[in-house]
Amino acid sequence: MNTTWRFLLALVIAVSISACKTTEPATDTTATDTTDTKPTTEVTTAAAPDPRDYTDARNFDNSESLLSKRVIYFDFDKSEVKSEYRPIVAAHAAYISANGSAQVTLEGHTDERGTREYNLGLGERRGNSVSGLLSAAGAMGSQLDVVSYGEERPVCRVSDESCWQQNRRVEIVYTAR
């Protein structure tokens, strides 16, 4: 009886200790690949990912991480990425360059002012701006695609600056992670 209980106790302790151990994603690369497709269903006592680890796919849904921010906004008639958005772009560049399977489409948009075909060009210019920064920071050209919707896909339809500024954007869309 004593031996059996001691054995069982030792077993319980051993299991508890191993459960406490956090798995290091970096040391187990195959596990990272397979958990990519289900980032939100981890129900373990593992610690939350470091929000500044931009190579960790779990941070796409972590509101504390820049990887969860996937829209870049622009000034009227401009296509330069403003300095306040550069850290977001850098975070995605880190992810894309660390994950060869990642495929990203930069969707370029404009507000409603001006003609539609010209705005297709302006939306593309914005998409190219973001794409250029991503490849300068290590993303491969084959991982990036730019599609412009011009003014055709607005998120709001009011004719004032508070809506216009929401429409002048590039959306970073991962078609593969």
Added chain:
Amino acid sequence: MQKIIFTLLFLFVSQLAQAKLEIEIIQGNASALPIAVIPMQWRATDPRPQTGVAEVVSSDLYRSGLFDPMDEQDMVDRPVDAESIRYGTWRLLKVDYLVIGHVKDAAGGNGYDIVYQLIDVHTQEALFSQITTVGLGDLRFGAHRVADAIYEKLTGVAGAFSTRIAYISSTGVGSDQNYQLFVADADGFNPQAVVGSPEPLLSPSWSPDGQSLAYVSFEKGNSAIYVQNVSTGQRELVSSGKGINGAPAFSPDGRYMAMTLSASGNPEIYIRDLGTGQKRQLTQHWSIDTEPAWSPDSQWIYFTSDRGGKPQIYRVPLTGGNPSRVTLEGNYNARASISPDGTRIAMAHGRGNEYRIAVLDTDTGRMRILTPGTLDESPSFAPNGSMILYATREGQRGVLSAVSVDGNVRQRLILAEGDVREPAWSPVIR
């Protein structure tokens, strides 16, 4: 009596479609020809249409800005034949021309004959007597043909009332969004859907024979150019490379298509031979070069370029060479539409946040602003150069308007549901 007309609003409702037409007078045209289109006697089999032939003719003539049709309520006399015209009365009313007639069944019973005369009140002569025959259900089309004949007789210019317009309608928001390309009569009645998609459609452009429409569709996930036969529905994919495939424009002879492609890295104008499929690059500049438009003699391609900083209209010889800037006024000029005689260029003209339709006279270089804005775009000339169709806003909703080329008469078309945009006026279809 006629001053009342200057401040009157007309509302026409069609029993075929929910199109509504509101005519708004901007300012009276002092030289508009005073004409009375007397309601035509119905001698055909019932049912008679809700809107009579005379009403459609009057409305067409009024829209052109060149005529001042008498309101039916003011017609003290309604002659049907020339013998019963009391010329003294009409001279007192200061009416110069009368249109009188009747509608009867066509021989064979498959349609109607519109039998009418255009009378000169001063000479008391019939300028012409005509019978226009149409099939059953085509009475509106017949009325438009009557208006065309009257317009041509009195102005010397062919009418454009029996032509058609194409436009895009967008309904719903977000994932429920749906787009349709419609073709309707030039007054907005009788819309027929040509193609529908949950993805954006834009830039419809008519072939010169009026049989096909080129347009841009995002149904493949990126912009692509299609050409579709309006009657048969058959269509062909013309361009779907990487980047933008946009702004298709048929050449006046229908053999070529100008378009915007950005596969080379930035949007440039190309000319595609529709027979061989070969394409030739026409512009070469890091700027956005788009919205090509052909001069009627095919010597020039007008286009929008921001090579100078902001969008302006430029032109380049079709054979190639250095583009030269055409617009010198205003900080935003785009989407040129060339008049059929090549002497005028309509465009979207922007100042600050306000966009209006302006017309540039190529002879004098003078630019006139025709519309009040504030988000007016996509001007399209009528095939006789007399009016310009364009997209504008009413509150949040996109609607189409037509303005006479002298700016005197403007008409709002409220078509079907949804947000309407991107109008294109068909050529004359013989």
